[in-house]
Amino acid sequence: MEISGKSKPQPVNMKVVKAIEATPESFKEYGQVVEASPDGEEFGPKDAQLNLSQGIPRFYIMKLEKRSLKFSTITHHANVTQCLGSIGGGVWYLGVAKPSNVETKENAGSDAMQSKCGHFYVPPAVDKVQVFRISGSKFIKLNFGTWHAGPLFKPETMDFYNLELSDTNGFCHYIYVLH
Secondary structure (H helix, E strand, O other): OEEEEOOOOOOOEEEEOOOEEOOOOOOOOOEEEEEOOOOOOOOOOOOOOOOOOOOOEEEEEEEEEOOOOEEOEEEEEOOOOEEEEEOOOOOEEEEEEOOOEEOOHHHHHHHOEEOOOOOEEOOOOHHHOEEEEEOOOEEEEEOOOOEEEEEEOOOOEEEEEEEEEOOHHHOOEEEEEOO
């Protein structure tokens, strides 16, 4: 998996990252890996711990095409959890970095930026991005503010289910060019 950090005046630099398998333990700093459970099992900590209280939930199927195993931008949703999973359990990849929202610009120093919706954050450094391999019948729940790039995959096309807010992609989300 390659991550390119680029900005207009500087040359592109690439970082090759070895993907690790997403498990409940390996992914816990970024969210949850939710796997199949028996029908009728009571709600508990293995279930997705969602917060969709900031708007109208949207659950839909995304048809994605030509998502190579390279990326140069990363995004986050500051005020909502998000769930992603492949339909059919195919292998896919997701680049992530820990949430980096801050209360005020002064709390983070000169690296802090302000989003179009008003919150402050510190963009992740390229060396803080981890790539996960997701396979089988499981899905990923991203915590508030978790930076993510993907889904990425090798086949020409894949379908994914996505649970987020109806306005997630038009409001309070930022794409940051890694450098």
